[in-house]
Amino acid sequence: MNRKLTTAVAVTFAGALMLSACSSGGSSGDSSDNPDTSGGDAPNELTFMFRGGEYDKLAYEAAIASFEEETGADVTMIITDADQYNTKLQAAIAGNKVPDVFYVDPANMMGYVYAGVLADLSGYVDQSVVDNLWSFGVDAYRMNIETGARGVDGDPFYGLPKDVGPFGFGFNTVLFDKLGLEHPSLDEPMTFDEFTELAKQLTVDMDGDGELDHWGTGLNVMWNSQAFIWGAGADWISEDQKTITVDTPEFAEALQWFADLGLVEGVTPSAEQAQTLDTYQRWMAGEIGFFPVAPWDIATYNDKAANDPENFGYEVIPYPVANEGDDWATWLGSLGIGVSENSANKELAAELAVYLSTDLDAQKTLADGKVQIPNLIDYATGEWIETDAAASGWPSNSKAFLEIAQEKGRPLPMIYTYTPQWYDNFWIGIENVVDNGSQTAADFLAAKQPEMQQLLDQSWISADQAKAQG
Structure with a gap:
């Protein structure tokens, strides 16, 4: 493993405590004790590594099945619990077995970018789609490589929001x-x-x-x-x-x-x-x-x-x-969906990341599974909060979650610093x-x-x- 990659893994390990700060918790265990996280080699094969509990697994199984049907892709899902995810991802990176698509935490992103692990996803998403995502959900993954600045509108983004996580009361x-x-x-x-x-x-x-x-x-x-x-x-x-x-x-x-x-x-x-x-x-x-x-x-x-x-x-x-x-x-947390810079199927991997983050049907599936609020602003503030949220069992005052996503939420204080x-x-x-x-x-x-x-x-x-x- 090269020196840059070693540095990145060491830095992100120091921030492992922060990984569980936002989004889904719970535990469903790995798909195997020693899962093969390496990216797929065949033109239609992908690996997707994420973390969460049983509800997350069920929601993502449904969303991934739809993606496979639409694209002909063959996606291997690798799920860990929150406590183990960061360690297993670092091990995969250290062993040059980076998944094609994987969760990335904003607090760890800068090290991965400088190590050449994460792909720039800016060119894969239309600006009109970006404008319809919660601003923190995109800004959390923006970075200027030259200056190290984070969260600046217009800079490249190296992940798309899996979600934004409004930590309500x-x-x-x-x-x-x-x-x-x-x-x-x-x-x-x-x-x-x-x-x-x-x-x-x-x-x-x-x-x-x-x-x-x-x-x-x-x-x-x-x-x-x-x-x-x-x-x-x-x-x-x-x-x-x-x-x-x-x-x-x-x-x-x-x-x-x-x-x-x-x-x-x-x-x-x-x-x-x-x-x-x-x-x-x-x-x-x-x-x-x-x-x-x-x-x-x-x-x-x-x-x-x-x-x-x-x-x-x-x-x-x-x-x-x-x-x-x-x-x-x-605080308004987020987990991102990143794509391996060295994926053998980078275009298809980016398509999966974009689908999970921005496709309306996928967002409906994940919101109906009650694991996140929708990423799409027009859907979240329209049809979802007006009818779909109540129909799928969200609390009556779920507009508070949207208020946090829109204006009341702040990133945890360490999100935009290197360590x-x-x-x-x-x-x-x-x-x-x-x-x-x-x-x-x-x-x-x-x-x-x-x-x-x-x-x-x-x-x-x-x-x-x-x-x-x-």
């Missing part, structure tokens, strides 16, 4: 009704204070045995705090991606509020209780009032609501904000703020600012080095 409608509480607004965000008060009312001893068994919420700081930080007007990084911005009063106040939900207000399960059942399990058991709701959850949540209607039902709402009138936000170590560093020691309270948010952030800045500066140096080697 929701509440258990059944628990609210049991406790006689008014449902929160589906359109207007609560303030932090309003959310805290509702969370207190949801934290109860339902069975009367003297111990709490229901709680207001139970949120993971690494994946759930971004919306609250942004909802307070704070951020991790400057707009030009060069300066760390965590050491501000707004950031400190929002992070401290998040920590105090458990430490002071007691509206989350204790660390000991979380070891018995984690908060996702408690949410699914009907014991949690507020919890994230994202498109990749819908099929699972619907099954739960159908099988346990006495304890579980859900709806989608905006994330809380610090003060009345503030804009709410949350994510600076962002990974933020979470080291965060338990001292949110779990045991041994450090205030303000002190934690003051110490983190220089550490993260040093790592961010190094990321830009590494990008320049990779560009020079390319």
Whole structure:
């Protein structure tokens, strides 16, 4: 393996934690213990490597079958679970067995581009089609090789969106009704204070045995705090991606509020209780009032609501904000569909990537499978939200997902930097703020600012080095 490829694999391995940040989770296992990921050799053969659970597998089997019927292609699907995907893809790249078509994470894309792994797909898609895709879904895969700039309109793109993943928020409608509480607004965000008060009312001893068994919420700081930080007007990084911005009063106040939900207000399960059942399990058991709701959850949540209607039902709402009138936000993830630069069937591979990302029938199949919102803006904001979403079992307020895709969603902070170590560093020691309270948010952030800045500066140096080697 050449030096450039070795560098790219090492860099992307450092960002493996980020791969599970967006889009489908779950686990269905590999198509074999040691799948052959190498591209097809015959003129009509392709390999497609992706990750997800059973619902993803079923949806993609249907979409791929249609593609094969239309084109005469023979597509071998290789599916892994989310935790194994990045490692297996890196092994395939290192062994020169790159799949023809495969999922690529935006946080890892730059290394793959400089290593010559990913094909430029710009020439395979009409501009009218690009204009009908969610802007982040394309911009996440745009890159200027000369400057290293990311997300700039007009630059080439080295992937097409498998999806955009609006990380929504929701509440258990059944628990609210049991406790006689008014449902929160589906359109207007609560303030932090309003959310805290509702969370207190949801934290109860339902069975009367003297111990709490229901709680207001139970949120993971690494994946759930971004919306609250942004909802307070704070951020991790400057707009030009060069300066760390965590050491501000707004950031400190929002992070401290998040920590105090458990430490002071007691509206989350204790660390000991979380070891018995984690908060996702408690949410699914009907014991949690507020919890994230994202498109990749819908099929699972619907099954739960159908099988346990006495304890579980859900709806989608905006994330809380610090003060009345503030804009709410949350993160908008994406997985991309990339094509191997060295595919023996590059044209057909690009055709498959374009089909899965932009074909109307394929998008209907994937949305009906409740694994993603549609990529096509005109369909998503028209026929889908007006009729098809409800008909296929999406929640009644699914327009919130579209609102995130259109304006409320932001990429995770490390998406457009060469390496994510600076962002990974933020979470080291965060338990001292949110779990045991041994450090205030303000002190934690003051110490983190220089550490993260040093790592961010190094990321830009590494990008320049990779560009020079390319």
